[in-house]
Structure formats: C-alpha cells, structure tokens
Amino acid sequence: MATIDLGGGIPAAELRDDKPLAGSFGGDDIILVRHGGKVCAFAGKCTHQGAPLETGMVIDGTVRCPWHHARFSLEDGEALSAPAFTPLDMFTVVEADGVVTVTVTGKAEGPRPAPSAPSIGRVVIVGGGAAGHACADMLARSGLGDDVTILSDDADAPYDRTTVSKDYLADDAEREDTALLQPGLGRGPAPKVLAGVAVASIDVGSRAVVTADQDRVPYDVLVLATGATPITPDTVKSAENVFVLRTLSDADALKAAAKDAERAIVLGASFIGLEAAASLTQAGLAVTVIARDSVPLAKVAGPEVGKFVQALHEEKGVTFHLDRNLTRFDGHTATLDDGTTIEGDLLVVGVGVEPRIDLAREAGLTIADNDAGGGVVVDAQLRTSVAGIYAIGDIANYPDPRLGHPVRVEHWVHAQRQGQWLARSLLGAVTGGYGDTPFFWTGQYATSLHYVGHVAKPDHRRIEGNVAEGDFAVFLTEDGKEQAVMTCGDHDEIALEKEAAWDAK
Numbered sequence: 272m273a274t275i276d277l278g279g280g281i282p283a284a285e286l287r288d289d290k291p292l293a294g295s296f297g298g299d300d301i302i303l304v305r306h307g308g309k310v311c312a313f314a315g316k317c318t319h320q321g322a323p324l325e326t327g328m329v330i331d332g333t334v335r336c337p338w339h340h341a342r343f344s345l346e347d348g349e350a351l352s353a354p355a356f357t358p359l360d361m362f363t364v365v366e367a368d369g370v371v372t373v374t375v376t377g378k379a380e381g382p383r384p385a386p387s388a389p390s391i392g393r394v395v396i397v398g399g400g401a402a403g404h405a406c407a408d409m410l411a412r413s414g415l416g417d418d419v420t421i422l423s424d425d426a427d428a429p430y431d432r433t434t435v436s437k438d439y440l441a442d443d444a445e446r447e448d449t450a451l452l453q454p455g456l457g458r459g460p461a462p463k464v465l466a467g468v469a470v471a472s473i474d475v476g477s478r479a480v481v482t483a484d485q486d487r488v489p490y491d492v493l494v495l496a497t498g499a500t501p502i503t504p505d506t507v508k509s510a511e512n513v514f515v516l517r518t519l520s521d522a523d524a525l526k527a528a529a530k531d532a533e534r535a536i537v538l539g540a541s542f543i544g545l546e547a548a549a550s551l552t553q554a555g556l557a558v559t560v561i562a563r564d565s566v567p568l569a570k571v572a573g574p575e576v577g578k579f580v581q582a583l584h585e586e587k588g589v590t591f592h593l594d595r596n597l598t599r600f601d602g603h604t605a606t607l608d609d610g611t612t613i614e615g616d617l618l619v620v621g622v623g624v625e626p627r628i629d630l631a632r633e634a635g636l637t638i639a640d641n642d643a644g645g646g647v648v649v650d651a652q653l654r655t656s657v658a659g660i661y662a663i664g665d666i667a668n669y670p671d672p673r674l675g676h677p678v679r680v681e682h683w684v685h686a687q688r689q690g691q692w693l694a695r696s697l698l699g700a701v702t703g704g705y706g707d708t709p710f711f712w713t714g715q716y717a718t719s720l721h722y723v724g725h726v727a728k729p730d731h732r733r734i735e736g737n738v739a740e741g742d743f744a745v746f747l748t749e750d751g752k753e754q755a756v757m758t759c760g761d762h763d764e765i766a767l768e769k770e771a772a773w774d775a776k
C-alpha cells in the first residue's frame with residue numbers, strides 16, 4: 272500500500288487527537304501525532320525491533336510500542352522506558368491554513384549531549400544482564416558514565432537474553448545481532464564493563480566487592496543485578512547431552528549439538544522450554560516435550576491458552592508427553608514414570624530458574640522466604656536491608672503497590688525498567704516507589720503472546736475473544752480482583768491499555 276507523502280501536506284482535519292497517522296518523508300516511514308494541541312512527527316519504526324508505531328498507543332505524553340511496550344516521549348522522541356534505548360528521530364512539522372506538512376528531516380547526526388548530573392559517587396553494578404545494563408545506561412545517559420562499573424561473570428558483553436531461546440537458537444539472528452547498545456548511547460563517558468569477572472563476596476564494612484581473583488572494587492552505591500540460574504533436576508545432572516539455556520554460550524553449545532542431531536527432548540513446558548521447542552523445530556529437529564503439567568502454561572494463564580499454545584507446536588510436529596515425570600536420561604534415552612522411553616540426541620532443560628542470591632545471603636542481606644517468592648528483600652525504593660546496597664531484576668523481591676504484597680518477577684522488560692527506575696531514583700529524578708506494571712512477551716513460531724500484571728496463582732479467569740483462533744484477552748484474578756491479562760492478536764491493545772492503567776502513578 273502506498274504511504275502518504277507527508278512532505279506534500281495533508282488536511283489537518285485528517286489528524287485525530289492521540290491517534291498516530293503513518294506516512295513517509297524523504298523515503299523514511301514516519302508517524303504524525305496530534306497531542307496536547309501540538310502536532311509532532313517521528314520516525315515510524317520502533318528503535319527496539321522495528322515495530323510500526325502507527326499501531327502503538329498514545330498515553331500520558333508518550334507513544335507506546337505495540338510489540339514490547341517501549342515508551343517514547345512526544346516532546347523529543349527520547350526512549351523513556353525499555354526495551355528501546357535509542358530515541359526516535361524527530362521531524363519538523365508545520366500546521367498552517369488547515370494543512371499539516373513535514374518540512375525537515377529529523378535524522379540525528381550523532382548522540383544527544385548528556386546533561387551533567389551531580390555525582391552520586393562510585394556505582395558498582397554486579398551483573399551485566401537486563402537490569403544491570405539498563406541501570407548503567409540510564410546513569411551514563413545522565414553524564415555519570417565515568418563513575419559506573421559493571422562486573423559480569425558472563426564472558427560476553429551485555430546482550431539480549433530473550434534471543435537466546437528464540438531467533439539466535441533458531442539461527443535467525445547472528446551473534447552480533449544480540450548485543451545490547453553501549454550503555455549511555457555514546458552520550459558522555461561510557462561506563463566500564465568488565466565481562467568475565469565474577470564477584471566472590473561483598474565487604475559490607477569497607478564498602479568494596481571482592482572478585483574471584485581477589486581484586487577489591489570499592490563502591491559508594493552497590494547494585495546487585497545477579498539474575499537467575501536454570502534449575503537442573505538430579506535425574507539429568509550427570510548425564511551427557513544435557514543443555515540449559517541462560518547465556519549466549521549455552522545457546523552456542525546447544526546449537527553445536529543440534530547441528531549433528533535429529534531428535535531433541537525438551538524437559539519442561541515453561542516459556543523457555545516451549546520457545547526452545549519452537550526454535551529447535553524451526554532448525555529442523557524432531558522435538559518431544561516432557562512435562563509434569565497436564566496442559567502447558569495452564570497454571571499461568573489457564574488451560575484454554577495452554578491448549579492453544581500446545582496446538583501451535585503440534586501443528587509443527589512437536590510431540591507432548593504431559594502429566595509425566597522423567598525418571599532417567601542416559602544421554603540418549605529418556606525414561607518416564609509410566610515406563611515410556613523416548614530416544615533423543617540431546618535434552619534441553621526448561622523447568623524454571625532460581626535467583627542467584629549467594630552473594631547477597633553471604634553479605635547478610637535479608638532474603639525472602641520461598642513461599643513469598645524468594646530473592647533479596649528490597650523496599651519500594653529497591654533498597655536492600657544493608658545501607659548503600661540495592662537489588663534489581665530477577666533477584667529483587669519488592670513490594671508491588673497494586674497487589675499490596677511483595678513479588679519477585681522474572682521478565683526482561685521488568686528487569687530493565689527496575690534498572691532504569693533505580694538510576695532515576697539515585698539521580699533524584701523520581702520520587703515515591705517503583706510501581707511499573709510487570710510485562711512480558713513470548714514468541715513461538717509466528718505467534719506472540721503478551722502478559723501484563725502479575726498473578727502467581729490465578730483463582731479465576733475471564734476470557735474475551737476466541738482463544739483457539741489466537742485472538743484473545745484472558746484476564747486473571749487474584750483474591751477476586753483482575754490483576755493480570757494475557758493477550759494475543761488484535762486483543763494485544765488491551766495489554767497496552769492495562770499496563771498504563773495499572774502503573775502506579
């Protein structure tokens with residue numbers, strides 16, 4: 272379909288308040304937005320993964336991406352909330368005599384200048400994943416990059432972990448495509464990123480972390496963003512041909528094994544297990560999924576969504592053994608608790624993760640009970656029980672203002688937004704407590720599911736749309752109140768609306 276050339280002007284009456292209108296200028300896709308009495312024009316593709324922003328929503332002075340909910344300021348195109356970091360190019364637009372015309376291209380010539388925020392001392396971040404990287408980026412974008420050091424025991428520089436079970440595993444993305452942007456986006460000095468450096472302990476008394484090589488790194492502010500590690504059941508621990516998926520190098524090892532394999536077994540119908548099943552199927556392997564659940568994902572979103580997702584896999588040839596336990600894997604044959612045996616050249620474990628809290632525990636920080644979600648206890652400002660130490664991302668057990676109780680959430684965008692919020696809080700740019708609504712997405716084959724809110728054990732669900740046709744919103748209830756929604760297809764708009772409505776203002 273031909274796009275409207277916005278350089279030629281359009282009748283102003285065609286532009287409705289807060290409804291992005293798509294067009295082009297000088298060969299670039301752009302959007303026009305009328306908001307708060309002004310008209311503005313921005314690049315039309317999200318800087319995260321290129322979603323068309325004309326299908327996004329304008330909420331609270333931001334345009335929100337339809338795919339993974341990044342937020343861009345309508346003032347200047349700034350990427351305010353993850354997962355996008357790069358701002359949108361802003362175009363000059365003139366409204367005169369009932370005509371709106373885009374007049375000047377908005378391609379940025381270089382990084383925006385960083386403001387000079389007052390120093391907050393030396394910030395050491397343990398962990399270069401979603402939360403640590405986003406926190407460092409926001410501090411560096413504010414001009415404090417020189418004071419920030421990331422220590423990460425992953426040998427790779429920060430990368431997008433969500434690709435590990437999706438396009439990177441399916442061979443649809445190159446290794447370099449998974450890299451996250453340099454923290455700070457080149458605005459002012461970049462933080463130091465020390466990859467392949469493990470932190471062994473925290474000397475709380477003298478405010479320093481001690482690396483595995485016994486180097487001491489002093490801090491004024493310490494941010495723990497150590498993430499989680501995959502659980503490996505005892506039944507497969509010592510077997511050959513067993514793989515987990517957390518890091519890029521985990522994916523490399525699995526991909527290398529998959530090259531010579533014909534059959535893969537996936538243990539666990541978690542999101543990661545199912546994404547791995549989809550990617551390995553796409554890579555040409557015959558995949559069998561073994562899970563304890565009688566329907567995949569039923570505990571998270573109900574059996575209707577679970578059966579829909581199962582059908583997506585079965586259409587592609589995946590076989591399921593549900594309601595079953597794995598009793599043994601000898602490297603080639605899996606034996607189930609009903610005696611069934613399944614041959615496989617490799618086995619991928621996707622039965623969940625546990626937070627990496629050893630450092631925090633040994634330093635004497637308060638740890639949450641497992642039945643309260645586990646992890647490191649933080650308050651609404653993401654402060655741990657020890658002064659000067661903060662925890663964010665998968666390890667943080669924080670008070671959710673909407674639910675009224677603490678939760679620990681394991682999602683990419685949530686971890687990034689906690690990192691961004693903590694940076695803003697340290698800079699004195701936000702008040703109150705962290706209150707963003709958790710959000711995640713999962714991609715399996717060509718289908719994407721969005722989840723907003725948080726309900727650990729739904730006690731009721733309400734369905735809008737048609738789940739079997741992949742166009743639905745399933746609202747999930749905790750203590751009689753709808754606190755989360757899973758959406759697919761045209762109902763994805765509901766996820767964006769709910770996220771905005773549920774965010775603590």
Ligand SMILES: Cc1cc2nc3c(=O)[nH]c(=O)nc-3n(C[C@H](O)[C@H](O)[C@H](O)COP(=O)(O)OP(=O)(O)OC[C@H]3O[C@@H](n4cnc5c(N)ncnc54)[C@H](O)[C@@H]3O)c2cc1C
Nearest residue numbers: 398399400401402424425470498664665681682683686711
């Ligand atoms: C394969 C996969 C796919 C996923 N897909 C999605 C998705 O599609 N959508 C979604 O919302 N979520 C997804 N997730 C979940 C998401 O990736 C996590 O919730 C998120 O990465 C958590 O961020 P984090 O910063 O807390 O931890 P992580 O990203 O795990 O980062 C932790 C970092 O800490 C480092 N570290 C730990 N201990 C030490 C130490 N002692 N010394 C030095 N460094 C240390 C680690 O090396 C790592 O760099 C996925 C997870 C995986 C594994």
Ligand code: FES
Nearest residue numbers: 317319320336339
């Ligand atoms: S494509 Fe826009 S947030 Fe991912």
